[in-house]
Amino acid sequence: MSGIVSYGYYVPRYRIKTETIAAQWGKCDDKIEKSLKVHEKAVAGLDEDVATMSYAASTMAFGDIKETKQSIGAVFIGSETFPYAVKPVSTSIAEWLDIPHGYLALDTQFACKAATGALIAAHGLVASKQIDHALICAADRANAKPNDALEYAAGSGANAWVLGNENVLAEIEGWSSYSSDTPDFWRRSKQDYPSHAGRFSGEPGYFQHLLSASNNLLTKLNRTAENYTYAAFHMPNGAFPLKAAKSLGFTVDQLKASYIVPQLGNSYAASALMGLVGTLEVAQPGETIFFCSYGSGAGADAISFKVTKEILKRRRVFAETLQQKTYIDYATYLRFMGMI
Amino acid sequence: MKSPVSAWRKQKTVRNSLGMYGEIISWTTISVAPPRFSYLTPYVVVLVQLQDNRKVYGQLVDVEQKDVKIGQKVTSILRKTAQATAEEVVEYGLKFELTD
Amino acid sequence: MKNNVIGYYSTKFGELWERSLDDLLREALHGVLAETQLEAAQIDAIFLGNMLGGIVERSLLLSAHISEILGTNIPVYRVESACASGGMAFQMANDYLKANSGKTVIVIGAEKMTDVSPGEITEALSAAASPEEQDAGLTFPGVYALMAQYYLAKYGYTEEHLASIAVKNHDHGALNEKAHFQRAIDLNQVLGSQYVAFPLKVLDSSPISDGAAAVIMTNVDTLINNHKSVQVLAAETATDTISLSKRENLDELKATRIAGDKAFQTAGIARSDVQVMEVHDCFSIAEIFALEDLGFWTKGQGGKLAKEMSTHINSGNNLIVNTSGGLKAAGHPVGGTGIKQIGEVYLQLTGQANKRQVNNVKHGLTHNVGGSGGVAVVSILGV
Numbered sequence: 163m164s165g166i167v168s169y170g171y172y173v174p175r176y177r178i179k180t181e182t183i184a185a186q187w188g189k190c191d192d193k194i195e196k197s198l199k200v201h202e203k204a205v206a207g208l209d210e211d212v213a214t215m216s217y218a219a220s221t222m223a224f225g226d227i228k229e230t231k232q233s234i235g236a237v238f239i240g241s242e243t244f245p246y247a248v249k250p251v252s253t254s255i256a257e258w259l260d261i262p263h264g265y266l267a268l269d270t271q272f273a274c275k276a277a278t279g280a281l282i283a284a285h286g287l288v289a290s291k292q293i294d295h296a297l298i299c300a301a302d303r304a305n306a307k308p309n310d311a312l313e314y315a316a317g318s319g320a321n322a323w324v325l326g327n328e329n330v331l332a333e334i335e336g337w338s339s340y341s342s343d344t345p346d347f348w349r350r351s352k353q354d355y356p357s358h359a360g361r362f363s364g365e366p367g368y369f370q371h372l373l374s375a376s377n378n379l380l381t382k383l384n385r386t387a388e389n390y391t392y393a394a395f396h397m398p399n400g401a402f403p404l405k406a407a408k409s410l411g412f413t414v415d416q417l418k419a420s421y422i423v424p425q426l427g428n429s430y431a432a433s434a435l436m437g438l439v440g441t442l443e444v445a446q447p448g449e450t451i452f453f454c455s456y457g458s459g460a461g462a463d464a465i466s467f468k469v470t471k472e473i474l475k476r477r478r479v480f481a482e483t484l485q486q487k488t489y490i491d492y493a494t495y496l497r498f499m500g501m502i
Numbered sequence: 503m504k505s506p507v508s509a510w511r512k513q514k515t516v517r518n519s520l521g522m523y524g525e526i527i528s529w530t531t532i533s534v535a536p537p538r539f540s541y542l543t544p545y546v547v548v549l550v551q552l553q554d555n556r557k558v559y560g561q562l563v564d565v566e567q568k569d570v571k572i573g574q575k576v577t578s579i580l581r582k583t584a585q586a587t588a589e590e591v592v593e594y595g596l597k598f599e600l601t602d
Numbered sequence: 603m604k605n606n607v608i609g610y611y612s613t614k615f616g617e618l619w620e621r622s623l624d625d626l627l628r629e630a631l632h633g634v635l636a637e638t639q640l641e642a643a644q645i646d647a648i649f650l651g652n653m654l655g656g657i658v659e660r661s662l663l664l665s666a667h668i669s670e671i672l673g674t675n676i677p678v679y680r681v682e683s684a685c686a687s688g689g690m691a692f693q694m695a696n697d698y699l700k701a702n703s704g705k706t707v708i709v710i711g712a713e714k715m716t717d718v719s720p721g722e723i724t725e726a727l728s729a730a731a732s733p734e735e736q737d738a739g740l741t742f743p744g745v746y747a748l749m750a751q752y753y754l755a756k757y758g759y760t761e762e763h764l765a766s767i768a769v770k771n772h773d774h775g776a777l778n779e780k781a782h783f784q785r786a787i788d789l790n791q792v793l794g795s796q797y798v799a800f801p802l803k804v805l806d807s808s809p810i811s812d813g814a815a816a817v818i819m820t821n822v823d824t825l826i827n828n829h830k831s832v833q834v835l836a837a838e839t840a841t842d843t844i845s846l847s848k849r850e851n852l853d854e855l856k857a858t859r860i861a862g863d864k865a866f867q868t869a870g871i872a873r874s875d876v877q878v879m880e881v882h883d884c885f886s887i888a889e890i891f892a893l894e895d896l897g898f899w900t901k902g903q904g905g906k907l908a909k910e911m912s913t914h915i916n917s918g919n920n921l922i923v924n925t926s927g928g929l930k931a932a933g934h935p936v937g938g939t940g941i942k943q944i945g946e947v948y949l950q951l952t953g954q955a956n957k958r959q960v961n962n963v964k965h966g967l968t969h970n971v972g973g974s975g976g977v978a979v980v981s982i983l984g985v
Contacts, residue, residue: 175564207564208542209581214594217580221521245592254594257513258520258580486602488564512737528755528852530747531800532739536725539739544797547740549748549847557847559738567800572755583737595737 164289165330165467167230168476170222171321171439172215172301173426176205177487178495180314186492187309198314199400203427205490206303206318208498212241213251215320216299217258223297223322224259226476230324231259235293236266236284240277240431243303244269247351255299266293273347274396275457276300276431281323282463285334288325295326302430305499307355315399317427321435331472332442332451337465338379340371347458358458367460368398372406375462376454380410383466387411390466391449394420394437396456398428403437412452419444425484438467443480447471504584506591519558519596522578524550527557531567538584546570548598552578560596575601605699607817607983608829609638610945615813615933616782623652623659623714626935628671630710630814638818638829644706645818648678649695651687651711652937657726658718668710684730685884687711688815688940689839689970689979696837696981699821706822711942712814713935723810727936730973732845743807743885745846745974747799750887752852754801759905761801765792766909767886768805771924774915775931777958782811782933806886811933815941817948830952835869835965837981838862844976853902855975858895862969865980866897869965873897876982877920877963878950879913880943882971883928892969893923896980915958925950925958943968944981951985 179202184191195201206215216239224231237256244251252267266287270280277300284296301320306312325334346363349356359367372395380386387393393412395403400423407417420437429436434455441451447470454464496502529548532539539545546562548570562570563581576598583595611633613626621629627650635642648668655661665678683690688711695709715723727742728735735745750764769789775781787805795805819834820826840860843849849856866873873896881896883889890904898921899907907913913923926932926946929939947966949955965984971977 207581209561209563209583209597211582211592213592214580214582249591258517258594260517528748528752530740530744530751530802531797532741532744533797533799534720534724534741534743535739536728536736536741537719537721538725540721542739545739547738547744547748549852559734559740559847561739572752583739 163330163333164285164325164327165333166323167295167326167329167331168223168227168324169322169439169442170219170225170478171436171480172218173204173319173484174206174210174215175486175488176207176490176498177202178205178490182492183314194314197401199424200315200427201424203315203317204319204429205495205498211245211303212243212301213245213254215318216255216301216322219320219322220255220259220297220299222478223324230295231261233294234261234265234297236287236296237261238268238270238280238284238296239299239301240270240280241301242271242273242276242349242430243305272461273457273459274398274430274433275455275461275463277435278455278463282337282339284325288327291327295324298323298325300432300435302432304428304430305355308501312356312358315428317429319426319429319432319436321432321439329472330470331476332467332469335466335468336379336383337463338375338382339461339463340375340378341461342371344460346460363458367458368402368456369406371460371462372396372454372456373409375464376410379464379466389450390416390452392419392441392445393417393452394434394441395454396434397423397437400424439478439480442473443477445469445473447473504590504593509591509593516596519552520578520580522552523601524552524576524578526572526574526576527551528572529562529570541585548576550576550598558596560598562598565600577601605696605819605821605834606826606831607819607834607944607948608825608831609634609818610948611637612780612815612942612945613813614780615811615935617716618812619716621812623655623661623712624667624671626712626714626812626814627668627710630712630816631668631672631708634708634816634818640818642672642674645674645676645708646705647676647698647707649691649707649709650678650680651691651940652680652713653682653684653687654713654715654726654936657729658723659714683977684972685936686940686970686972686977686979687937689943689968689981690940690977692940692944692981693837693839693979695819696834699819704822706818706820706825708816708818709941710814710816711938711940713937714812715810715935716812720810734845734847741799743799743802746885746887747802748846749852750801753887756853757902757905761793762789763905763909764801764806764886765789766911767883767889768792768930770911770914771883771928771930774925774958775927778927778932781927781931782809783927783931802885808884808929808934811935813933813935813938815938815945817941817944832948832951832983832985835871835982835984836865837979838864838868839977839979840864841977842975844973846974854895855891855971855978857975857978858892858969858971861978861980862896865982869982871965871982876965876967877922878925878947878960878966879921879923879969880926880946881923881969883924883930884934884971888971889923889928896969915960922960925955925960940970940979943970947983951983
């Protein structure tokens, strides 16, 4: 059965606290932290971008399965902060990884669900045995306009996923997508910062799409929330995934391992999948994970995973490494994000 | 400006040195940099002896100068190097981080 | 007949805002002709040392510039060897004269550096570093800093040992009316100055200077006899890898060692016969390396001897180093430096060094380095 054969992640070392940003703008940090439920966010260094972070995550993914590079048939990367408007990053990553050139390469964008669409497409190719393995990267170096509400959460990070039919550590049991034309968040070409429609991105955006995709998948698989060990959702802030989980019937315990947004912020395309990384750190063979991403514009991809004994071989240490961090002040943050 | 052709040629040599262990032979902190690197100042540059005995240069990232010493173990990683203008290709190259 | 230097002229070194590269060439060429009371028609060839004309001034074919300035059609050879361009021009001129009797040449070194920003000149100079060094963001001071750091750690020295070199050379520069900096500095000023490339600071480093220097060298007996003449006993050069990373040792410049040994062999004198030297102190560490690699100091002793200022003009010792102020205080118009070094030793050997004259000088040595030691030129002059 097709599924995740290996995975890796990358979180940059730097963090800025919500209180640091709030203080800059004379805001009451208690209230902001309480409403957003984001304590701090990860910030990429000056010399890091979607390509370098994806490469780092991919290197971890291939760490103990280097021979798999020889049978990669697809390299996909999803992001909304590519370094180029025109020129693939997927090929750069493949080149640095020394993946033989007979692969299909795609760079995909769909706000925060840019990579999960690519993951479902790759799953189709792998499950139908058209290719042996696929590499999917999710990465963002998310930026927000200074003093915009997005500034507290927009973060950086990447993860990488190798799909295949053998030695699968998490089988893909099924998926369901829900899409509509809902302009809740966008960035026009040549613009540095994204724009958004404020609270419109809540109910008509995030909740409508994420809950619909999730409910459709549960119906399709004839399951309910209680049938799952864990759940992972896109985390634009700390509040939305909690509310979504609750309305789908998931408990705080089911969500706990994936709920990394208070410490890392929202790494956009990598956000929901970073929750999956957190979950895989604790998941045991036979356990199940309910996953759903959300991308503004808008759409949601729900995926059901079943963990196998292979997880015991390729589990990645995650929570502990997040403690290796360096706090930066607001001026350094602006410098790192290229705003000054 | 770096030619896209030389950047393309460089990919393979960079690739062959990524993900390796090494030891710092010497280091410096650059405070006055060429214009293409000034966005990073101050930055640490190390001369490293790799596990295969080759000696290579690279910046040591995400460290403070007080934590850098000759003889320390490092790992080679990929990062952006010189700052490219909006019309140039992005330059990537070999850098190092301290090995935990 | 032996090759002799029969005259020397140098522009002032420094920030010469009103002078272009051609202005500097013009002053030095006419200056050295006037100094020797020779006509341009008596010159058979010219050797020019210049590094950055092509990069900074966008001026190549400087040979034709010189033809225009002097109104002659003689051969002009332009030599590029980074900071050793001047020394290398002198070395080639010496070989040219050895192969051609009855000839007289001008050897000139010139550089215009202050028309562009410090960042741009730093980048231009780093063209003499290897592509790998440039790609890592290493500057010229950065490459020397790697060597300095290694040396300090290996032999247990501190930044203070390095700083003493700058203090001594500023003392000497204060006595040189052509020097970029004609003022003394103390250890605390050096140690308190901004870092350029740790552990090297602004005051460990030679400045960015404009300037030109020229000598006339001849093997024509009559000219030698009716001028204050100094014999060229040796002018030798050696090369080494462009990258520091490809060298066996980080605490020496092998090219200096080889060129130095060859020069003493050719000159047929002992090191103890040398009373004055102009060595390449582009950074403080470089003077320590020079004294060690030329065989005057034992490897690893340099830090200690530097701190004792054992080669200071007032030391009372038999070997005085960088009476001109060195690159540090006299200034470092890169192509000009190698010729200024020859000129300074010429002045010392002919008793024309005024306030900084060392007594009873019979032999002098010059040492000019290109890049981080990719080229070294060592010349020995005597009377």
